[in-house]
Amino acid sequence: MSKSSNKGLLTMIGEGTSLEGSIVVPHSIRIDGSLKGKIETSETLTVGENGVIEANIIAKSAIIAGKVVGNLSVEDRVELESQASFIGDLKTRDLVINEGATFHGNCSMDNGKNVKV
Secondary structure (H helix, E strand, O other): OOOOOOOOOEEEEOOOOEEEEEEEEOOEEEEOOEEEEEEEEOOEEEEOOOOEEEEEEEEOEEEEOOEEEOOEEEOOEEEEOOOOEEEOOEEEOEEEEOOOOEEEOOEEEOOOOOOOO
């Protein structure tokens, strides 16, 4: 994935949309619908409050407000918003879990040198 000219681009999967398969995007992605499969982005993954994901995910950073079931590998930072639900294993450099969020799984944190997007 090329990181050269993708700033400002955003892929959106709207509420009510349901997808199954693999998504690879060279920019940020926001999911407010449901997705089952695999997600890979070299930028930020945002899961809206109504978003439901069953997938293995690779991203530079992630902001989760909805429900995610699967493994998450993030280079920089993961933030679980207060209404978020995350079930799975997580690899990241920085983790923020806001009050009210649920996290069931294992977390591995390092300095970011071992997790690459």
